[in-house]
Amino acid sequence: MTDLFNYRRRASSEVHVGDTPMGADHPIRVQSMATVSTNDTEASVEQAIRIIEAGGEYVRFTTQGTREADNMRNISALLREKGYTTPLVADVHFNARVAEVAAQWCEKVRINPGNYVDPGRTFKHMEYTDEEYAQELQKIEARLLPLLSLCREHHTALRIGVNHGSLSDRIMSRYGDTPAGIVESCMEFLRICKREQFGDVVISIKASNTVVMVHSVRLLVAEMEREGMCYPLHLGVTEAGEGEDGRIKSAVGIGALLADGIGDTVRVSLSEAPENEIPVARHLVDYITQRADHTVIPAQAAPEFDYLHPERRSTAAVGLVGGSQVPVVIVSGQGNEVFDNDQRPDFIYTGNQQPKVSDGQQYIVDFSIYDGAPNTYPIFPHAAMPLIGSVAAPIKFLVLEYGVCPDDYLACLKVHPEVVVVCVSRHANRLGEQRALVHEMMRAGVTNPVVMCQAYNHSIQEKGDLQIEAAADMGALMIDGLTDGLWLMNNGNISLADLASTAFGILQAARLRTTKTEYISCPGCGRTLYDLQATIARIKAATSHLKGLKIGIMGCIVNGPGEMADADYGYVGAGPGRISLYRRKECVERNIPESEAVEKLLQLIKTDQG
Numbered sequence: 126m127t128d129l130f131n132y133r134r135r136a137s138s139e140v141h142v143g144d145t146p147m148g149a150d151h152p153i154r155v156q157s158m159a160t161v162s163t164n165d166t167e168a169s170v171e172q173a174i175r176i177i178e179a180g181g182e183y184v185r186f187t188t189q190g191t192r193e194a195d196n197m198r199n200i201s202a203l204l205r206e207k208g209y210t211t212p213l214v215a216d217v218h219f220n221a222r223v224a225e226v227a228a229q230w231c232e233k234v235r236i237n238p239g240n241y242v243d244p245g246r247t248f249k250h251m252e253y254t255d256e257e258y259a260q261e262l263q264k265i266e267a268r269l270l271p272l273l274s275l276c277r278e279h280h281t282a283l284r285i286g287v288n289h290g291s292l293s294d295r296i297m298s299r300y301g302d303t304p305a306g307i308v309e310s311c312m313e314f315l316r317i318c319k320r321e322q323f324g325d326v327v328i329s330i331k332a333s334n335t336v337v338m339v340h341s342v343r344l345l346v347a348e349m350e351r352e353g354m355c356y357p358l359h360l361g362v363t364e365a366g367e368g369e370d371g372r373i374k375s376a377v378g379i380g381a382l383l384a385d386g387i388g389d390t391v392r393v394s395l396s397e398a399p400e401n402e403i404p405v406a407r408h409l410v411d412y413i414t415q416r417a418d419h420t421v422i423p424a425q426a427a428p429e430f431d432y433l434h435p436e437r438r439s440t441a442a443v444g445l446v447g448g449s450q451v452p453v454v455i456v457s458g459q460g461n462e463v464f465d466n467d468q469r470p471d472f473i474y475t476g477n478q479q480p481k482v483s484d485g486q487q488y489i490v491d492f493s494i495y496d497g498a499p500n501t502y503p504i505f506p507h508a509a510m511p512l513i514g515s516v517a518a519p520i521k522f523l524v525l526e527y528g529v530c531p532d533d534y535l536a537c538l539k540v541h542p543e544v545v546v547v548c549v550s551r552h553a554n555r556l557g558e559q560r561a562l563v564h565e566m567m568r569a570g571v572t573n574p575v576v577m578c579q580a581y582n583h584s585i586q587e588k589g590d591l592q593i594e595a596a597a598d599m600g601a602l603m604i605d606g607l608t609d610g611l612w613l614m615n616n617g618n619i620s621l622a623d624l625a626s627t628a629f630g631i632l633q634a635a636r637l638r639t640t641k642t643e644y645i646s647c648p649g650c651g652r653t654l655y656d657l658q659a660t661i662a663r664i665k666a667a668t669s670h671l672k673g674l675k676i677g678i679m680g681c682i683v684n685g686p687g688e689m690a691d692a693d694y695g696y697v698g699a700g701p702g703r704i705s706l707y708r709r710k711e712c713v714e715r716n717i718p719e720s721e722a723v724e725k726l727l728q729l730i731k732t733d734q735g
């Protein structure tokens with residue numbers, strides 16, 4: 126059972142992966158995946174070394190055929206010859222035979238239940254009788270048992286790696302495109318491993334949608350507990366993209382789970398050089414795990430809260446905060462700062478200075494200088510709570526920290542529906558305290574909206590660290606449905622525009638508020654069929670003004686069409702020098718030359734947008 130308020134790593138079994146075991150009491154491992162051709166031994170070894178030197182503890186390679194799987198022998202031999210013992214992982218799709226070859230040369234093999242035996246997803250509706258369904262399960266068992274024997278013989282670990290985008294038609298027919306379907310796809314394979322007493326198994330459930338990913342992993346952990354399993358978990362958000370957006374999206378999804386003690390190895394998938402993924406993963410893991418052994422937060426969960434199926438907490442709207450409105454963004458400044466289009470915060474806090482007013486902007490000031498000016502609202506520290514009733518304002522903000530006189534503040538909130546709570550924490554586990562405050566409010570039946578205030582101390586050189594930390598701190602709060610806003614503070618020289626953009630990025634990563642174009646781009650691997658980074662840059666340059674549009678940019682068709690299934694448009698490698706374009710799930714241009722493809726995609730979007 127997950128403790129919502131106190132950080133504790135989930136108990137998992139130990140899995141042997143070469144000389145770097147995972148799970149149990151081992152550190153949370155970080156890893157990455159090569160992007161060069163697995164048939165190119167020299168390039169593979171060079172890239173693996175870059176990943177290892179950056180701190181990667183496992184290196185994965187795509188093995189699309191037996192030729193690539195067989196070449197893992199040479200890659201492994203050359204790396205070992207150069208003195209590197211880091212375990213290597215083979216990534217297998219569609220071909221069970223490939224997994225059997227790779228199991229002989231790699232320390233771990235990843236198979237995808239969505240296509241290990243079942244053919245890839247066709248998006249066609251299919252019906253299975255109970256008998257047909259049972260026969261398919263027998264087929265899976267027959268195909269998996271030889272692999273388990275080989276893994277046992279060669280001391281190779283297995284990753285059962287489910288991707289939201291590549292669920293089989295069989296699973297889709299019974300469960301649909303749901304977290305329950307994702308979990309069942311995984312459990313079918315795990316039940317066989319358990320029956321066979323094969324323990325070196327790791328599981329991953331990935332999706333490009335952070336909400337689906339977190340819900341599914343939470344469900345899987347509960348389902349495993351129910352069936353007496355404690356296999357370790359590999360965490361990742363697929364197709365997170367690149368740059369700041371990719372880092373924020375990964376930190377929201379992975380951070381939400383790590384903060385609940387879930388996760389034994391992490392891969393942050395970025396559409397960049399693979400070694401760039403390692404410092405992001407490392408920072409995320411270290412940031413969360415440093416809260417271990419914190420002072421206990423004695424809190425009780427609200428009975429109506431459902432961790433496995435969380436819904437947004439029901440709050441009464443106060444102005445533009447709460448109710449069914451999108452969460453607001455607040456930053457602290459002077460009031461006349463310049464922000465990008467669509468990245469203007471809803472409120473700027475100017476402290477004990479009257480704001481330098483800018484058109485249409487709303488402000489928050491200390492209650493002591495509040496004079497009733499339009500578009501300006503007072504904020505009260507906890508100590509000034511008794512004065513709330515003496516100030517007339519349509520919206521009032523009240524700063525609260527968990528554990529301070531709950532009876533007093535709950536009584537105040539009950540008679541002051543115009544108050545928005547600003548929830549702060551200085552605890553080592555701020556997630557635990559911020560959750561605890563909202564649960565306390567829920568238990569008391571108080572419906573005032575809550576803005577989460579997250580404060581950091583970072584210089585401009587550490588902007589990436591702030592983004593990772595803030596996204597991780599907000600991940601579970603957003604997925605739990607506990608937040609009506611985000612107030613991002615920093616004591617350092619990061620600009621307000623950057624803070625606002627980070628706050629909007631975090632809300633968008635949890636699909637709570639859309640202010641930018643969303644790019645669902647794969648990290649690339651040995652299957653990538655074109656220059657991914659240059660193509661992403663060209664498409665971004667031409668489409669970044671199209672707020673709310675989701676564009677998938679995928680290196681190949683293996684996971685491409687499935688993973689970008691909720692994208693509005695897709696650009697997918699179809700073959701060497703060939704691209705297919707998608708409008709939602711429908712392929713509208715097939716195998717067009719790469720040189721024309723970006724232009725054709727832009728034309729397609731332009732025509733549709735009218």
Ligand code: SF4
Pocket residue numbers: 187647648649650651652653654679680681682683684685
């Ligand atoms: S979509 Fe294709 S190219 Fe991109 S990471 Fe997945 S398998 Fe590799």
